[in-house]
Amino acid sequence: MHSALGAGRSLLIGGRWEAADDMMPVTNPWSGEALGAVACADAGHVERAVASALRGAAAMRLLSTGERSRILHAAAAALEADNERFAAAITTETGKPIRAARREVARAVNTLRLSAEEAVRLAGETIAFDSFPGGEARSGYYVYEPVGVIAAITPFNDPLNLVCHKLGPAFAAGNSVVLKPAEQAPLVAIMLARLLLAAGLPEEALCLLTGRGSDFGDALTGHADVAMVSFTGGAHVGEAICRAAGIKRLAMELGGNGPVIVMDDANIEKAASACVAGAFGAAGQNCIGVQRIYVHDTVFNAFQAALLAALKALRVGDPMDGETDVGPMIGATEAERMIAWTVEAVSRGATLLAGGERAGTLVRPTLLANVPDDASIACHEAFGPVVSLFRFTDLDAAIDAANRADYAIHAALFSESLRTVRYAAARLRAAGVMINDSTDYRLDAMPFGGAGRGNMGREGVRYAAREMSQTKVICFHDA
Secondary structure, X not given: OOHHHOOOOOEEEOOEEEOOOOEEXXXXXXXXXXXXXXXXXXXXXXXXXXXXXXXXXXXXXXXOHHHHHHHHHHHHHHHHHOHHHHHHHHHHHHXXXXXXXXXXXXXXXXXXXXXXXXXXXXXXXXXXXXXXXXXXXXXXXXXXXXXXXXXXXXXXXXXXXXXXXXXXXXXXXXXXXXXXXXXXXXXXXXXXXXXXXXXXXXXOOEEEOOXXXXXXXXXXXXXXXXXXXEEEOOHHHHHHHHHHXXXXXXXXXXXXXXXXXXOOOOOHHHHHHHHHHHHXXXXXXXOOOEEEEEEEHHHHHHHHHHHHHHHHOXXXXXXXXXXXXXXXXXXXXXXXXXXXXXXXXXXXXXXXXXXXXXXXXXXXXXXXXXXXXXXXXXXXXXXXXXXXXXXXXXXXXXXXXXXXXXXXXXXXXXXXXXXXHHHHHHHOOOOEEEEXXXXXXXXXXXXXXXXXXXXXXOEOHHHHHHHXXXXXXXEEEOO
């Protein structure tokens, strides 16, 4: 992979790949193998990248919607044709099991296609100016225009599709982008950038800056010529971005703490299977993964037994093995944190039902019960392969408990009663409520974002394209 970067030429500025004096390694979290080294950008690179992106924004603005659509369709076709190489790169860079990596590539193709379609759908409407006295002699309409340069910052857990969710809608709407991919997983983003340029994207429409966000993040997000910052990641970094950004558009998804409610009339086997898949896919490193499960007292024991059986059937290990369900976490520090949070919960009275063991970056799927509500593993985003069980007898109390976390994206409910489903869905504070399904289901076309503190804006291609646009009213005075 290192040679593919051209000896560390991972900075894309002005259509050219550049190196830098400072470099940082990228390693395989499963094997520890060095995959290459990327250049570390600094504030000087930011200045040049934004200047380039301003020229790119002018070029994108002049492209017809049909040409934007053609470029994105071409990129989608090229990604689909190269799907196995991209999937293998995702797995080696993040430790995501290869089956899940292949699904991510398929989703990314769909995200680009949705973006291509949205490019020709992003249209305004006529306005009835004569609806109010004084407007009888006026007629007109509004259109959507690009906002300009967008700074996009993406996490490691979906290093391809989440980048596509930034770039696809931005280009569909006619913007340019300065992309800062995750420090742990920048290589797939570099591959995608090369693919987009080959598909015909104007060469200055995309700049890519690798390296440490602490070195240049404030310079990028606070730059006066950056019109919008789109960020997916943790709350701590989100707060820093808000402080640096100043007065500009912000779109942020800051994580979640996915709650599930299992009612006494639920299909227990289906609920257990869905919760295991939602809790331990991607080693739990998923902002909409299952983290807390509230189970009605009358079915708690049966559900716990079904959950343990499904958990123990998971195959844990080498992510390149096509049979593996759970691979490593992104790094040893994250794995150590998961064990520390588990130990803390147990020391405070929680019961360890399964897992709780670590080997390097690999954390065994872990199930806890009787977890104190204020334990770290319950009240913060775990972002790891640990799930907690709670009993309840009163639905309102379970909903209150589910709503307790500061950050919320999806919640889920298992029940065969339409009345119960409608009642709970209206009261769960989440941006999405999945019925008889895991919290981690997401269709890339649907609106997606947070409902808790600090979250703002919506992704999902159609909705993101509008977030990345501004309206312009054209009014004719005919008198």
